[in-house]
Amino acid sequence: MNHDTAEKIRYFDGLAPRWDETVGNDQARRDRIDEVFTMIDIGSGASVLDIGCGNGVLFRTILGRIGPGGSLVALDPSPMMIARAKELHPDIKNIEYVTGLVEDAGFPDGSFDTILCFAVLPHLASIPKGLEAMRRALKPAGLLYIFHLDDTATLNRFHSGMNAPVKHDMLPEEDELKKVLAESGFSVDTYIDRPGLNFVRCAPC
Numbered sequence: 684m685n686h687d688t689a690e691k692i693r694y695f696d697g698l699a700p701r702w703d704e705t706v707g708n709d710q711a712r713r714d715r716i717d718e719v720f721t722m723i724d725i726g727s728g729a730s731v732l733d734i735g736c737g738n739g740v741l742f743r744t745i746l747g748r749i750g751p752g753g754s755l756v757a758l759d760p761s762p763m764m765i766a767r768a769k770e771l772h773p774d775i776k777n778i779e780y781v782t783g784l785v786e787d788a789g790f791p792d793g794s795f796d797t798i799l800c801f802a803v804l805p806h807l808a809s810i811p812k813g814l815e816a817m818r819r820a821l822k823p824a825g826l827l828y829i830f831h832l833d834d835t836a837t838l839n840r841f842h843s844g845m846n847a848p849v850k851h852d853m854l855p856e857e858d859e860l861k862k863v864l865a866e867s868g869f870s871v872d873t874y875i876d877r878p879g880l881n882f883v884r885c886a887p888c
Contacts, residue, residue, distance in 0.1 A: 688784070688808045690848045692760050699763035702738045706802075713740070715832055715879070716801075720744055722873070722882065723828050728752040729796040732820060734785050734813075735759055735803025739768035742775060745799070751777070756795070760784050786812040790820040800829040805842065805852035814867035821887055827869060829883040834876050854881065 698705050706712075725731060725748040733741055736757040745755055758781045759765050765782050772778070781788055786809065798817050807813035817827055831838055831854065839853045855863060861871050864885055873884035 685808065687848065688760070691806060691852075692762075694848045695759075695761040696763035699738065699761060699767045702764070702767065703740075708738075708740050712832065716740065717744060719830055719832075719880070719882065720748075722884070723797075723799075724826060725749060725797050730754045730756075730794065730822075732756045732758060732790070732795045732798045732817075734798060734800045734817070735806065736768060737764050737802075739772050741799060741801060742768070742772055742778065746775065746777070753777075755779070756781060756790075758783065758785060758788060784808055784813075785820075786816040788816070788820075790816075792819050793822045793825075794820050796822055796825050798825065798827045800827065802831050804829050804831075805838070805854045806849060810855070811863055811867060814864060814869065818868040818887055823887060825887065827883075827885050829881075829885075831881045832879060833881065834878055835881050837878070838881065 725745065727750045729749045730753065731745050731749060733745065733755065736759045739757065742755065749755065755777065756779045757768060760783055762782050765780050769780060798821055804810060821827060835854050835856060842849055842852050857874060857876060860883065864871055868887055869885040870888040871883060871885045873882065875882040
């Protein structure tokens, strides 16, 4: 693990206890997430990987889709975020928590029907390596969803204005993102970039 990645993990560790307040995970934001999920195809019994799960803001929505026959793996490089997620969801038993980077997690090939990458892609230690790991972990008919509750320009302005280790974490513009996705073995079938939403749906190719 390089110094920059370790520094970012410490940064998110420090934010974990008050993450909801920091990012504004109020009911209005949760309603916006629910709106995004109308575009996300997750069926009953599906196997799902939530990358950069944070404190678990997506858990109940995912579990409501997959039902008792599905499986959810929650991955985050921050040990304190994982601890906070467990603390906030003590009643949910069918989640497997994994602390680490997606490129180092070692998931068996073809493990997941769906991979969700919410508000995390710019923070990956290496976007190409992370996407390649996601491609391997997806089933051949699986889907990857990358989404943020801001458009690319707004998100990148926000990050660049921070005095924090994430200052240089930029979401690639459309052409660059599609290029790195293609090089990582994905084809993009949906790309939306508008005020309040960046949403990408892609499949292995």
